[in-house]
Amino acid sequence: MKxxxxxxxxxxxxxxxxxxxxxxxxxxFAIMLLFxxxxxxxxxxxxxxxxxxxxxxxxxxxxxxxxxxxxxxAFGINPWVGFVLAGLAGAGIGLVVGFLSFxxxxxxxxxxxxxxxxxxxxxxxxxTADFTGAGVGILIPLDQGAANLQFADKxxxxxxxxxxxxxxxxxTAHLDNSxxxxxxxxxxxxxxxxxxxxxxxxxxxLRAIALSSSLAGLAGAFYTQYFLYLDPTIAYGxxxxxxxxxxxxxxxxxxxxxxxxxxxALHTISEITQHVAADAPGLNLVVYGVLLVFMVSFLPxxxxxxATRLRRRKMDLSN
Amino acid sequence: MPxxxxxxxxxxxxxxxxxxxxxxxxxxxxxxxxxxxINFAHGSLLMLAMYGVFFLHSxxxxxxxVAIPIMVPAMFGLGYGLQRGVIGRAxxxxxxNILLVTLGLAIVIDNLALYLWRSDTRIIDTPYAFATFEFxxxxxxxxxxxxxxxxxxxxxxxxxxMTRTDLGKAIRAVAKEKTGxxxxxxxxxxxxxxxxxxxIACLGAAACLLLPTFYVSPQVxxxxxxxxxxxxxxxxxxxxxxxxxxxxxxxxxxxxxxLYLGESLGxxxxxxxFILVLLFRPTGLMGQQS
Numbered sequence: 001m002k003x004x005x006x007x008x009x010x011x012x013x014x015x016x017x018x019x020x021x022x023x024x025x026x027x028x029f030a031i032m033l034l035f036x037x038x039x040x041x042x043x044x045x046x047x048x049x050x051x052x053x054x055x056x057x058x059x060x061x062x063x064x065x066x067x068x069x070x071x072x073x074a075f076g077i078n079p080w081v082g083f084v085l086a087g088l089a090g091a092g093i094g095l096v097v098g099f100l101s102f103x104x105x106x107x108x109x110x111x112x113x114x115x116x117x118x119x120x121x122x123x124x125x126x127x128t129a130d131f132t133g134a135g136v137g138i139l140i141p142l143d144q145g146a147a148n149l150q151f152a153d154k155x156x157x158x159x160x161x162x163x164x165x166x167x168x169x170x171x172t173a174h175l176d177n178s179x180x181x182x183x184x185x186x187x188x189x190x191x192x193x194x195x196x197x198x199x200x201x202x203x204x205x206l207r208a209i210a211l212s213s214s215l216a217g218l219a220g221a222f223y224t225q226y227f228l229y230l231d232p233t234i235a236y237g238x239x240x241x242x243x244x245x246x247x248x249x250x251x252x253x254x255x256x257x258x259x260x261x262x263x264x265a266l267h268t269i270s271e272i273t274q275h276v277a278a279d280a281p282g283l284n285l286v287v288y289g290v291l292l293v294f295m296v297s298f299l300p301x302x303x304x305x306x307a308t309r310l311r312r313r314k315m316d317l318s319n
Numbered sequence: 320m321p322x323x324x325x326x327x328x329x330x331x332x333x334x335x336x337x338x339x340x341x342x343x344x345x346x347x348x349x350x351x352x353x354x355x356x357i358n359f360a361h362g363s364l365l366m367l368a369m370y371g372v373f374f375l376h377s378x379x380x381x382x383x384x385v386a387i388p389i390m391v392p393a394m395f396g397l398g399y400g401l402q403r404g405v406i407g408r409a410x411x412x413x414x415x416n417i418l419l420v421t422l423g424l425a426i427v428i429d430n431l432a433l434y435l436w437r438s439d440t441r442i443i444d445t446p447y448a449f450a451t452f453e454f455x456x457x458x459x460x461x462x463x464x465x466x467x468x469x470x471x472x473x474x475x476x477x478x479x480x481m482t483r484t485d486l487g488k489a490i491r492a493v494a495k496e497k498t499g500x501x502x503x504x505x506x507x508x509x510x511x512x513x514x515x516x517x518x519i520a521c522l523g524a525a526a527c528l529l530l531p532t533f534y535v536s537p538q539v540x541x542x543x544x545x546x547x548x549x550x551x552x553x554x555x556x557x558x559x560x561x562x563x564x565x566x567x568x569x570x571x572x573x574x575x576x577x578l579y580l581g582e583s584l585g586x587x588x589x590x591x592x593f594i595l596v597l598l599f600r601p602t603g604l605m606g607q608q609s
Contacts, residue, residue, distance in 0.1 A: 053415055055359075055422065104598050109357040109418055113548055114597055120545060121590045238541075242426060249419065282433030282537075289426030296419045297409035 003173040003256055010257070011166050018155040027154045033267045034161035035222060039240065040247025040259030041168030042215035047245065048253035049175050050208040051188030052107065056115030057216050057244035059097065059122050060090040062235030064217025068224045069138045070131060079149035083221045090217015091210045093118075098209035102202050107191070116241070123236035137231030140224065149225045157226055164218060165260065171211065172256050184208050185254070216244070239285070246288055249295050252302025261303050266291070328457045329578045330571055335463035337570015338470035339528050343543060344550035344562040345477055346521030352557030353494040353514040354402075356414060359421040362544025363428035364519055368394050368526035369535040370436065376443045376530070383443065383530045384465070390523035398519025402512040425540075432537035440536040448531050466528040473524055474563050480517075481559065490514050494557070546573075549593040555603030564604060 018027055039061065047053050064086035071077040071085060101114050126132040144150045151157050175181030183204050186194040195201050224230050234240075243266075251262025269291070270284055277283045299306055343365060350358045371390055375381040381389070401424070409420040450461040481487035492500040493510045501507050533539075550569050554561025569589060576588035596603065 051415075053418065100594075100598050106597060108414055110597060112418060113357065113552070114594060117545060117548075117590050117593050117597075121587055121594070124587050124590075242422075245419070245422075282430035285430040286427050286434065289423045289428075289430065292423030292426065293405065293409060293420050296416050296423065297405075300411060300413075300416065 003176060007169045014162055018158045027158060031157050031161050033263050034165050036243055036247050037260045037263035038164045038168050039219045039244045040263055042212050043244040044248040044259050046208050046212035048248050049184050053112050054115040055112040056119030056241050058236045058240040059119040060094050060213035060216035061220040061240045063093045064090040064220030065224045065230050065235045066132055068221040069140060069230050073138055079225055086221035087214040087218045091214035094209045094213025098206045102205045119236050123232050126232040126236060140228040246292055250302060252304030255304045258302055258304045329574045331457060331459055333571035333574025334567055335467040337567040338467040339525055340546055340550050340570055341563045341566025342470045342473050342521050342525040343547045344566050346518035347547050348551045348557055348562040350515055350518040353490055354511055356417040360424040361547055362540030363425040365522045365543055366540035367428060368522045369530060372526045372530045373441055373443055373535050383527045387524055387527045390527055391520045394523030395516040395520035399512045399516035402515035429537055438537055440534040442534045443530055445531050462531040469528050549589055553596050553603055561603055
């Protein structure tokens with residue numbers, strides 16, 4: 001209950017931002033921040049709460065993105081419907097990957113490798129198949145209007161992104177407070193002990209990857225509608241997979257607000273580097289890599305963990 | 320379709336490429352066998368070594384084969400330093416952490432290379448790059464044959480090092496039983512760093528063998544990294560014989576796949592093989608049941 005009221009407060013504080021800040025630049029920044037946070041929340045369900053580290057969340061993201069794009073360009077299906085189907089498509093790929101890997105007991109580095117390879121296979125397939133526009137990519141025809149999920153001004157996209165993050169927050173809060181979440185964390189902490197206490201490890205992991213990958217699929221659909229362009233490198237390339245890992249790790253894996261906090265920190269830092277280093281290619285990702293090594297080395301529990309530790313210390317001192 | 324005139328040269332070509340894959344995979348499998356981690360920065364470090372060879376040639380006119388005694392110790396030193404200075408420190412004894420740290424290192428190295436050297440692909444010009452000789456009815460590329468025999472020599476040296484020297488004994492002891500090794504006075508941190516260094520030194524040699532016929536670009540590492548993983552997984556994690564065998568199998572698969580399915584789909588063959596092996600026989604061909 002405490003977490004529900006905390007989420008409500010955060011959402012109410014974030015809701016009026018587009019009306020308070022008129023700058024197009026800042027609004028774009030805020031939208032990309034929320035997008036990253038949502039992607040991180042998707043990874044956090046499986047990686048943070050389930051302890052199954054995926055290095056290829058782009059496989060789910062890209063499938064959702066292509067589902068929306070192909071359905072509307074080739075079949076004229078409304079992108080709002082496409083949005084829901086994108087979540088299902090992401091979950092579908094996730095279930096296949098999960099069924100195969102977890103069934104054979106793959107975990108740790110092996111699971112990371114499988115997800116990485118699946119994303120790479122999908123990238124090559126998207127690069128050769130005709131219906132994905134091959135290497136050229138897909139351009140969604142411009143047809144503005146809320147009914148087509150192409151908002152004329154950025155406020156609409158901001159609200160949609162905020163709604164997605166809200167969904168992510170409520171799902172994460174549910175993990176914190178439900179039996180399913182407790183079982184998932186038990187699997188993360190000690191799989192054998194969880195199994196011995198009667199947890200169906202395979203089923204729990206499968207549910208976690210389905211949830212995680214459907215959220216990643218939704219993130220992909222959002223990306224498609226926001227940029228109206230998609231190619232195999234954007235959809236299945238390593239950048240999305242890295243961002244999905246980095247955001248929760250910076251913020252704190254397996255925590256409610258970790259991904260949101262991580263996305264805020266990551267995007268602020270990345271914006272600063274872009275200003276300092278003008279348009280040097282690759283420098284932004286160098287910073288991502290350094291951050292990843294730094295966080296794992298010095299702050300393995302993330303910013304949220306740091307904040308909790310500081311708060312606890314303060315309480316200890318005042319007692 | 321089985322046209323022997325195409326099939327045989329293609330298979331031989333695959334074997335020679337596969338031998339270089341085997342050298343790359345030997346490094347990866349040693350690191351896995353001892354430290355029990357998958358080095359995600361393997362491809363990036365190979366790319367770095369390839370740039371080393373490229374610059375030695377273009378700035379100082381040093382032939383790639385002559386560069387072997389320079390690149391191998393240089394990469395060894397880099398690997399030793401990375402394990403001691405970054406990876407070992409950051410791990411806090413958790414495997415997931417090492418996974419993330421090597422991933423972070425890969426991102427840093429790849430993109431630093433992109434920043435410094437742009438995404439241009441570069442090649443070096445050697446008089447023998449296109450030299451061929453007749454092997455029965457088949458024409459084979461001389462640098463590739465040299466690479467093949469050098470790879471066999473490196474694998475043999477590796478085997479001698481592991482079985483006949485004190486260092487090899489210490490490495491095997493740490494790989495089998497870390498605490499026990501520590502109790503009999505083996506400096507585990509040193510052995511870890513030596514193993515990582517040796518694994519990376521293999522990349523120095525592989526880079527020298529690759530460059531006469533292969534290009535270098537900041538993304539070149541990713542072309543090799545999944546192949547190296549596939550080789551190691553196929554051969555059995557931590558098995559040296561498996562890495563050599565796996566390298567040759569993958570080399571031939573890739574070459575024949577490219578012949579029958581075309582360049583881009585031929586690559587998929589490797590990934591599909593990789594996923595299948597991971598799913599159905601994660602211990603690989605030569606790996607022990609854990």
